[in-house]
Amino acid sequence: MTDERPSTGYHPEQVESKWRERWQQRGTNAPDLDRPATEPFYNLMMFPYPSAEGLHVGNMFAFTGGDVYGRYQRLRGKTVFEPMGYDAFGIHSENFAIKQGIHPGELIPRNIANFRRQFERIGGMFDWRHTVDTTDPAYYKWTQWLFLQLYKAGKAYKKQASVNWCPTDKTVLANEQVEGGVCERCGTPVEQRVLEQWFFRITEYAGRLLDSLDGLDWSDSTRNAQRNWIGRSEGAEVDFASPAGILRVYTTRPDTIFGATFMVLAPEHPFIDALTPPAQRTLVDAYRAEASKTDLVARRTGEKSKSGVFTGGFATNPATGKPIPVWIADYVLMEYGTGAIMAVPGHDDRDFAFATKFGLPIVRVIAAPGEEASAPLTEAHHGPGVLVNSGPFNGVGTDEARAKVTAWLAGKGAGEGKTLFRLHDWCISRQRYWGPPIPIIYCDACGPQPVPEKDLPVLLPVIEDFRPDDSGVSPLARHKEWYHAPCPKCGKPGRRETDVSDTFLDSAWYFLRYPSTEFTDRPFDRERTRRWLPVATYIGGNEHAVLHLLYSRFITMVLKELGHLDFEEPFTRFRAHGMIVKDGAKMSKSRGNVIIPDDYIDKWGADTFRMYLMFLGPLGDGGDFRDEGVSGPRRFLERMWLLVAEGGAPRPTEPVITPALISKWHRAKQRATEGMDALRYNTAIAALMELLNAVKDEGAHPRALVEEMIVMLAPFAPHFAEECWERLGHSTTVFDARWPAFDPALVVESTVEIVVQVNGKVRSKITIAREADEATVLAAALADAGTLKFLDGQTPKKKIYVPGRLVNLVV
RNA sequence: GCCCUCGUGGUGAAACUGGUAGACACGCUAUCUUGAGGGGGUAGUGCCGCAAGGCGUCGCGGUUCGAAUCCGCGCGAGGGCACCA
Numbered sequence: 001m002t003d004e005r006p007s008t009g010y011h012p013e014q015v016e017s018k019w020r021e022r023w024q025q026r027g028t029n030a031p032d033l034d035r036p037a038t039e040p041f042y043n044l045m046m047f048p049y050p051s052a053e054g055l056h057v058g059n060m061f062a063f064t065g066g067d068v069y070g071r072y073q074r075l076r077g078k079t080v081f082e083p084m085g086y087d088a089f090g091i092h093s094e095n096f097a098i099k100q101g102i103h104p105g106e107l108i109p110r111n112i113a114n115f116r117r118q119f120e121r122i123g124g125m126f127d128w129r130h131t132v133d134t135t136d137p138a139y140y141k142w143t144q145w146l147f148l149q150l151y152k153a154g155k156a157y158k159k160q161a162s163v164n165w166c167p168t169d170k171t172v173l174a175n176e177q178v179e180g181g182v183c184e185r186c187g188t189p190v191e192q193r194v195l196e197q198w199f200f201r202i203t204e205y206a207g208r209l210l211d212s213l214d215g216l217d218w219s220d221s222t223r224n225a226q227r228n229w230i231g232r233s234e235g236a237e238v239d240f241a242s243p244a245g246i247l248r249v250y251t252t253r254p255d256t257i258f259g260a261t262f263m264v265l266a267p268e269h270p271f272i273d274a275l276t277p278p279a280q281r282t283l284v285d286a287y288r289a290e291a292s293k294t295d296l297v298a299r300r301t302g303e304k305s306k307s308g309v310f311t312g313g314f315a316t317n318p319a320t321g322k323p324i325p326v327w328i329a330d331y332v333l334m335e336y337g338t339g340a341i342m343a344v345p346g347h348d349d350r351d352f353a354f355a356t357k358f359g360l361p362i363v364r365v366i367a368a369p370g371e372e373a374s375a376p377l378t379e380a381h382h383g384p385g386v387l388v389n390s391g392p393f394n395g396v397g398t399d400e401a402r403a404k405v406t407a408w409l410a411g412k413g414a415g416e417g418k419t420l421f422r423l424h425d426w427c428i429s430r431q432r433y434w435g436p437p438i439p440i441i442y443c444d445a446c447g448p449q450p451v452p453e454k455d456l457p458v459l460l461p462v463i464e465d466f467r468p469d470d471s472g473v474s475p476l477a478r479h480k481e482w483y484h485a486p487c488p489k490c491g492k493p494g495r496r497e498t499d500v501s502d503t504f505l506d507s508a509w510y511f512l513r514y515p516s517t518e519f520t521d522r523p524f525d526r527e528r529t530r531r532w533l534p535v536a537t538y539i540g541g542n543e544h545a546v547l548h549l550l551y552s553r554f555i556t557m558v559l560k561e562l563g564h565l566d567f568e569e570p571f572t573r574f575r576a577h578g579m580i581v582k583d584g585a586k587m588s589k590s591r592g593n594v595i596i597p598d599d600y601i602d603k604w605g606a607d608t609f610r611m612y613l614m615f616l617g618p619l620g621d622g623g624d625f626r627d628e629g630v631s632g633p634r635r636f637l638e639r640m641w642l643l644v645a646e647g648g649a650p651r652p653t654e655p656v657i658t659p660a661l662i663s664k665w666h667r668a669k670q671r672a673t674e675g676m677d678a679l680r681y682n683t684a685i686a687a688l689m690e691l692l693n694a695v696k697d698e699g700a701h702p703r704a705l706v707e708e709m710i711v712m713l714a715p716f717a718p719h720f721a722e723e724c725w726e727r728l729g730h731s732t733t734v735f736d737a738r739w740p741a742f743d744p745a746l747v748v749e750s751t752v753e754i755v756v757q758v759n760g761k762v763r764s765k766i767t768i769a770r771e772a773d774e775a776t777v778l779a780a781a782l783a784d785a786g787t788l789k790f791l792d793g794q795t796p797k798k799k800i801y802v803p804g805r806l807v808n809l810v811v
Numbered sequence: 812g813c814c815c816u817c818g819u820g821g822u823g824a825a826a827c828u829g830g831u832a833g834a835c836a837c838g839c840u841a842u843c844u845u846g847a848g849g850g851g852g853u854a855g856u857g858c859c860g861c862a863a864g865g866c867g868u869c870g871c872g873g874u875u876c877g878a879a880u881c882c883g884c885g886c887g888a889g890g891g892c893a894c895c896a
Contacts, residue, residue: 223815226891252896333895631837636836682824757830805830
């Protein structure tokens with residue numbers, strides 16, 4: 001805290017507390033959201049879950065990165081709206097509360113207060129009039145409203161589903177929350193349970209969610225993660241006749257159908273009983289019983305050795321007309337495709353392994369160029385080639401064959417082309433306490449009824465013992481007064497839905513709420529929304545690349561379709577910030593490697609700390625945290641402080657400024673601007689440092705230059721810049737100034753240094769007038785002593801001239 | 812297995828559409844200020860070499876007058892998907 005160095009007079013703690021207060025008094029960070037004739041800029045950052053530990057350096061890195069961008073846009077003349085809030089519902093908070101034995105309703109406000117303090121301390125330009133807390137009834141009222149809109153539009157439905165069940169957290173997990181067969185939160189192996197669950201029909205939008213990605217200004221890595229998640233595959237559905245009826249399969253390789261020598265059904269497939277003759281029944285039932293015991297996750301991720309059983313039944317391959325045996329195996333999943341496959345052991349690894357294990361025939365139907373049709377297969381061959389042993393299609397290339405075989409099958413009434421997605425409907429119900437109750441009332445007479453919108457919010461009751469139990473029923477069921485509610489339709493006694501909704505639903509629309517927080521009678525105001533959305537720039541972690549961003553896009557699409565919004569993509573531009581790790585590992589309390597920024601801010605000041613974080617590298621990169629090097633940005637600020645002290649003093653005449661300094665000045669502005677736009681703040685800061693070094697070397701510091709430097713520094717060191725700005729005689733905030741423009745003509749100097757290469761190696765450098773033409777430059781290069789030495793008396797065969805850069809002489 | 816992203820000094824990193832590799836900063840060395848342990852100034856700092864010079868952006872090839880940058884094949888790291896038919 002104490003600063004022992006011979007002081008330049010810069011005392012961060014004084015400067016920073018002064019400007020925190022000023023900003024508050026002046027409303028500097030609270031823009032008029034309705035002010036016309038200015039360009040609105042919605043600068044959004046992913047709101048945090050308010051943990052008890054507070055914001056760590058990783059959060060500070062991310063939020064500072066976002067804040068710098070917002071401040072920069074403001075200096076570019078935009079009206080910037082930069083809100084912040086708290087994603088405070090969910091398992092995370094609840095589990096922590098359980099562990100501490102404190103009710104989350106008590107814990108969360110405490111954490112939020114701490115977060116708020118940290119957000120203010122770091123100097124964020126947040127508009128606190130427009131904050132959001134997802135656990136506030138004034139907010140979740142509208143989360144419930146959102147559920148009702150989807151419900152009424154038929155986009156929400158309830159079904160029996162085998163779901164992932166975490167025995168430790170005692171809750172259903174979304175597929176997304178299961179990683180490698182274990183709960184992503186606590187690491188317990190996940191089991192399967194069959195429960196009634198609420199789903200949103202996100203799969204209806206799979207195609208649009210995928211196709212629209214192309215038009216978004218998003219990081220490639222993020223778009224790619226979404227593509228993988230949605231998982232489109234092109235193929236065909238094909239019908240195989242069987243005694244139990246038409247067995248439909250899905251395949252991405254219709255071209256290999258002549259090689260389908262058997263079929264495999266998922267153990268849950270409805271045709272199994274009809275296909276199985278009495279003699280096989282015992283074996284088949286035993287296998288199915290075994291498979292149902294193994295949970296879904298284990299079936300997906302367990303060891304890949306194949307198991308299965310023959311049903312005893314046969315189906316007809318529509319291409320060959322031959323009967324093929326129908327097997328059952330757990331490597332076929334009921335919830336993807338039709339739950340049945342045609343097995344082509346010659347050209348699919350899994351089918352090959354299965355056929356090998358059970359002695360089923362393997363037929364080659366694709367040959368590489370020069371390969372015999374009869375060549376034996378020692379492993380599945382999946383490369384391209386030409387069809388063989390495929391009747392009328394022999395000799396056709398595989399790519400072409402896909403379409404041709406599909407058409408041929410369709411012509412016979414035995415199939416059709418089909419696009420499939422891997423995406424599943426979104427399970428939004430949770431058998432937990434800490435979330436918004438799903439606004440449904442069950443009535444014995446009328447069935448499930450939506451709670452009328454006028455009755456929202458359905459308040460989450462205070463329950464002392466909110467812990468989940470093994471029953472699979474939410475703790476809310478234990479609150480009798482709350483649980484029993486009259487049917488909204490007939491008035492007879494009914495029961496409330498006791499599930500709460502997924503936290504991801506809270507965060508799938510929060511960005512719509514921010515601009516409209518003062519409206520209590522609508523989730524988002526039409527005019528405000530029209531003016532401020534979609535979000536101009538969204539900065540957040542790539543860990544939300546799939547779920548949060550996908551759900552937000554889905555909700556936005558639905559709201560557009562229902563007429564509530566005019567746009568269907570919520571985030572025009574998304575950039576993922578990198579992660580700050582410690583000793584190569586993600587910071588987490590359990591690892592004990594969490595770096596709390598407060599100490600650093602105490603010691604160095606928020607401005608230095610912000611600069612330091614942003615100087616580490618590009619925002620998208622993140623990095624390993626170590627505190628070596630914080631002194632660099634601090635020294636820079638100290639030197640700037642002195643420069644301002646000198647630059648602010650009255651002078652009889654402006655100092656002489658050399659053309660070289662003018663050039664460096666404009667170059668710095670150019671580089672700073674480019675760095676800001678590209679979120680490569682490290683280069684912007686470097687440009688400012690270089691300019692300061694140049695000013696020092698030249699010994700001249702014209703006031704205009706000093707002022708521009710302060711403006712460019714303001715996004716990084718806002719308190720510092722405000723103080724300097726004031727000392728330079730300004731009475732309004734530096735953020736009302738304009739980001740300085742550079743003159744491209746002045747960026748270049750009047751003389752340039754030309755590199756002279758001989759055979760591509762740098763041998764000399766010549767300084768020459770910028771306007772010198774090619775002949776002049778070449779003549780100078782050839783006359784240069786340093787060059788001559790390497791030419792060795794020879795005349796160059798070839799002379800490459802790159803204007804303003806280099807000459808390459810080839811001998 | 813498939814799909815992305817990436818690999819540069821002792822360290823964090825720069826390098827525009829292929830055109831001086833290592834800007835800026837940390838650290839380090841020397842030196843000057845100086846009475847003292849995260850103070851300032853100056854100079855130096857990719858590697859080898861006294862030097863001339865040579866070698867250098869994960870490795871090997873290739874394209875090019877010229878490659879950190881483009882192409883191919885490896886190796887390594889991080890991330891996404893994954894018995895998905």
